[in-house]
Amino acid sequence: MKNEIVHRVYDFLKEYPPFSLLPKDAILQISSHVLVKFLPDKTTLFKIGEMPPSLFYIVNEGAIHLHQEDGQMVEHCDEGDVFGIRPLLAESPYLLTAQASEDTILYCIRTEDFLPYLSHHPKILAFLASNFAVGSGNMFYKKSSTPISEGKTNSENVLTELFAIDTQKTPIYCHIQHTIQEAAVLMANHQIGSIVVCDEEIRPIGIVTDKDLRIKVVAGDIRKKENISLIMSAPVICVKHGLSIAELQILMIKNRINHLAVTQDGTIQSKLIGVVSEHDLVVQQADNPSILIREIRKSQSGEQLKRVRDKVERLIKKYIEQEVSIPFITQVVSSINDEIIQQAIKISEHKLGKEIYQNIKYCWLALGSEGREEQLLRTDQDNALVYVQDDAIPDIKDKCMLLAKEVTAILNEVGYEYCPADMMASNPAWCQSVAEWQETFHKWIYQPGEKEIMMCTIFFDYRPVYGDISLASALTNYIFSTFDKQEVFLHLLAKNALENPAPLSFFRNFIVEKNGEHKDSFDIKLRAMMPLTDAARLLTLAARNGGENNTCKRFLALADIEPQNDELYRMAADAYEILIRIRTKHGFKKGDSGRYIQPDDMDKMERLLLRNAFQPIDELQKMIKVRFQLGGIL
Amino acid sequence: MIWQKLKNILHFDTSDKNVYADFYKTYLQQFQKLDTKKQIHQQSFVVLDTETTGLDLVKDNILSIGAVRIINNSMDITDSLSIIVKNEQTQTQNAVAIHGLVQTELKGQSPQDALVAFFDFVGSDIIVGHHIDFDIAMLHKLSKNRGGDVLKNKILDTSYLARRLDHASDPHSLDRKEYTLDKLCTRFNVVPKARHTADGDAYITAIVFMKLVNLLSQKGVNKICDLLK
Numbered sequence: 001m002k003n004e005i006v007h008r009v010y011d012f013l014k015e016y017p018p019f020s021l022l023p024k025d026a027i028l029q030i031s032s033h034v035l036v037k038f039l040p041d042k043t044t045l046f047k048i049g050e051m052p053p054s055l056f057y058i059v060n061e062g063a064i065h066l067h068q069e070d071g072q073m074v075e076h077c078d079e080g081d082v083f084g085i086r087p088l089l090a091e092s093p094y095l096l097t098a099q100a101s102e103d104t105i106l107y108c109i110r111t112e113d114f115l116p117y118l119s120h121h122p123k124i125l126a127f128l129a130s131n132f133a134v135g136s137g138n139m140f141y142k143k144s145s146t147p148i149s150e151g152k153t154n155s156e157n158v159l160t161e162l163f164a165i166d167t168q169k170t171p172i173y174c175h176i177q178h179t180i181q182e183a184a185v186l187m188a189n190h191q192i193g194s195i196v197v198c199d200e201e202i203r204p205i206g207i208v209t210d211k212d213l214r215i216k217v218v219a220g221d222i223r224k225k226e227n228i229s230l231i232m233s234a235p236v237i238c239v240k241h242g243l244s245i246a247e248l249q250i251l252m253i254k255n256r257i258n259h260l261a262v263t264q265d266g267t268i269q270s271k272l273i274g275v276v277s278e279h280d281l282v283v284q285q286a287d288n289p290s291i292l293i294r295e296i297r298k299s300q301s302g303e304q305l306k307r308v309r310d311k312v313e314r315l316i317k318k319y320i321e322q323e324v325s326i327p328f329i330t331q332v333v334s335s336i337n338d339e340i341i342q343q344a345i346k347i348s349e350h351k352l353g354k355e356i357y358q359n360i361k362y363c364w365l366a367l368g369s370e371g372r373e374e375q376l377l378r379t380d381q382d383n384a385l386v387y388v389q390d391d392a393i394p395d396i397k398d399k400c401m402l403l404a405k406e407v408t409a410i411l412n413e414v415g416y417e418y419c420p421a422d423m424m425a426s427n428p429a430w431c432q433s434v435a436e437w438q439e440t441f442h443k444w445i446y447q448p449g450e451k452e453i454m455m456c457t458i459f460f461d462y463r464p465v466y467g468d469i470s471l472a473s474a475l476t477n478y479i480f481s482t483f484d485k486q487e488v489f490l491h492l493l494a495k496n497a498l499e500n501p502a503p504l505s506f507f508r509n510f511i512v513e514k515n516g517e518h519k520d521s522f523d524i525k526l527r528a529m530m531p532l533t534d535a536a537r538l539l540t541l542a543a544r545n546g547g548e549n550n551t552c553k554r555f556l557a558l559a560d561i562e563p564q565n566d567e568l569y570r571m572a573a574d575a576y577e578i579l580i581r582i583r584t585k586h587g588f589k590k591g592d593s594g595r596y597i598q599p600d601d602m603d604k605m606e607r608l609l610l611r612n613a614f615q616p617i618d619e620l621q622k623m624i625k626v627r628f629q630l631g632g633i634l
Numbered sequence: 635m636i637w638q639k640l641k642n643i644l645h646f647d648t649s650d651k652n653v654y655a656d657f658y659k660t661y662l663q664q665f666q667k668l669d670t671k672k673q674i675h676q677q678s679f680v681v682l683d684t685e686t687t688g689l690d691l692v693k694d695n696i697l698s699i700g701a702v703r704i705i706n707n708s709m710d711i712t713d714s715l716s717i718i719v720k721n722e723q724t725q726t727q728n729a730v731a732i733h734g735l736v737q738t739e740l741k742g743q744s745p746q747d748a749l750v751a752f753f754d755f756v757g758s759d760i761i762v763g764h765h766i767d768f769d770i771a772m773l774h775k776l777s778k779n780r781g782g783d784v785l786k787n788k789i790l791d792t793s794y795l796a797r798r799l800d801h802a803s804d805p806h807s808l809d810r811k812e813y814t815l816d817k818l819c820t821r822f823n824v825v826p827k828a829r830h831t832a833d834g835d836a837y838i839t840a841i842v843f844m845k846l847v848n849l850l851s852q853k854g855v856n857k858i859c860d861l862l863k
Contacts, residue, residue, distance in 0.1 A: 008827055
């Protein structure tokens with residue numbers, strides 16, 4: 001006959017990895033040998049240093065906390081979570097202490113029942129290995145912007161951007177007392193296109209390039225017998241040795257320069273040890289951000305921009321595959337996205353008449369994920385425009401909207417689809433003068449309905465991308481001063497931030513969509529990313545910390561402002577990175593925005609990472625509830 | 635039922651030990667006196683449940699016996715009992731309605747073999763069950779019909795323990811109907827799966843029992859003698 005107890009255990013085990021990866025017979029066999037253990041609240045199951053019995057555990061009901069020696073909790077295991085797997089993988093004592101955090105029922109699995117399946121099921125080994133790593137405290141992906149050692153990566157697939165470039169070749173420099181001619185001779189002798197100008201202690205003061213010689217000396221009226229300091233650019237941007245190509249490239253893009261001086265401590269106060277030019281970087285790679293940006297700047301149509309953006313997609317894919325750190329990827333990609341928007345505006349201005357827009361003071365604002373510098377895959381456009389009302393210019397609003405129409409059309413062609421809710425600068429409601437915007441904000445903040453709050457969550461992540469940046473700061477200042485008079489608004493924003501509770505128990509309660517097109521898939525944006533974005537925005541606004549939009553950076557900034565919550569904010573920043581990574585990866589797999597994920601498409605590693613990423617959501621929401629005293633409102 | 639119990643006790647006291655069947659002789663030989671000074675977690679308990687053809691002690695019979703052993707808050711599934719008793723009598727429609735056991739499943743072991751297995755499993759452990767009196771009475775009837783006699787083990791009723799937890803000074807004043815297994819499952823958060831199978835109910839009762847003992851220990855019930863009060 002069928003033994004009901006064994007079946008009860010079987011019905012439970014079959015739902016959870018690693019057992020779910022096994023055939024039915026195997027699970028039944030394991031189930032028939034299980035030890036059921038009741039562990040009352042606060043009871044210790046095992047301690048650090050104890051030799052494990054030949055058992056490992058799965059929580060059937062209740063919860064177990066794993067602690068480090070200092071008492072810090074490393075993991076919360078609840079229904080379906082496996083822990084204590086050390087005896088399966090190594091004969092060594094426990095590294096963590098396990099204690100029940102409520103009355104708990106454990107199913108203890110005998111290792112000898114399980115071991116035979118290990119060798120035949122590589123997936124199980126992978127699952128256990130990742131579980132094991134989590135238990136040891138390495139919760140998240142490695143963050144490597146430092147050079148990857150060659151042995152680790154496939155040589156065909158090496159990510160050149162991550163290699164440190166040899167910046168220590170003997171630098172050619174000239175002294176500040178040298179004449180232009182002396183410097184030019186040095187450059188000619190060494191066949192170099194630039195030369196660093198140093199003081200007596202070989203500290204870099206300035207830099208002279210071929211271009212300076214051409215424009216200022218040959219075509220200009222400075223004589224070659226004059227001092228080199230007359231034509232040099234100063235100061236020189238200095239870096240430390242050991243930066244990756246990509247990091248150097250970012251610095252060049254940001255400063256719009258082609259050369260960096262390498263010094264002992266990375267400042268102009270120390271001795272010059274090398275020079276890196278953009279050319280040095282370019283020869284080492286093909287698809288690289290700086291070349292892509294150059295292509296963008298040369299583009300004259302949406303079609304050309306689209307071709308470049310497609311290449312960017314390939315670059316991101318390569319980054320994701322190589323597990324390059326997310327802050328780095330988002331930084332590169334948002335720089336590129338910005339360039340595309342800027343170029344789209346330039347093309348549009350040119351088409352409509354450059355002279356018209358020369359006189360209009362305006363600023364193009366990126367909203368939503370692009371505003372937060374988090375957009376990796378192309379999603380819908382969210383943008384707005386703010387201009388300074390000038391009665392001397394007739395129909396100024398129409399002119400701005402006309403420009404916006406052109407720009408959004410180009411962006412649409414590039415692959416950023418039109419916003420279905422029409423939150424674009426081409427919409428009169430999103431193309432307003434400074435005064436009109438202030439009036440709009442006033443209305444949102446003083447009469448906040450559901451729609452207004454939603455508008456705020458989209459708009460308040462704005463970032464100036466083109467034009468007069470001071471207009472954006474004016475808006476920020478206005479928003480903060482209005483908050484001061486209307487604290488209740490922040491409470492409503494807080495309420496909104498709690499609308500999507502953390503899907504904390506991932507294995508138990510995989511919250512999938514119940515209806516519609518995406519039935520049974522997991523909405524990573526709504527369920528996991530939005531709660532973090534909302535919390536970061538709210539806490540940043542409450543701290544009046546303008547100017548930072550990126551969710552990870554917002555959390556890191558908050559960690560500095562509130563050192564008492566340092567750990568939570570850092571966990572939240574890490575969690576957000578993981579979510580971006582998983583979403584992007586799945587977006588590539590399915591060729592869409594990656595928002596909806598089929599639970600079955602996720603491997604165990606991803607599930608595990610996701611589950612860990614949910615933890616800070618719950619804690620943040622609890623904190624928000626207390627801080628904004630939402631007990632009464634909710 | 636009380637009359638039957640009394641009869642059982644009288645019967646036991648006046649019986650001749652030499653005429654017992656082997657299973658019962660073995661049971662008596664190996665039976666060890668309980669040390670009531672022991673801590674609860676050192677004691678071995680057998681949590682059991684039976685399913686019967688009906689609720690009439692005279693007319694009805696045991697269909698199945700399920701039991702698990704608990705020591706120190708642990709239940710080893712390899713050390714459990716799940717017996718279907720082959721019934722000579724035709725089962726009533728009633729039992730099918732309650733237990734869903736169909737004829738094909740009623741192969742099982744002969745009453746003789748079931749008794750051997752059961753008495754061997756129980757040994758000298760304390761027996762635990764929910765509303766256990768009826769189960770014990772049915773087991774006694776089966777045992778006596780096959781040349782055995784009553785169980786000498788100490789017996790604990792989870793329904794009584796729950797009432798004792800709620801009203802230590804006078805547990806009997808609380809309504810038995812409020813302490814059904816289903817109600818205790820809800821209270822102690824045990825999923826009532828495979829109810830009305832002997833082993834399924836034995837498992838559930840065992841979980842409820844461990845949780846009850848834990849709560850009683852917080853009220854100072856730590857030794858076997860405290861628990862048996």
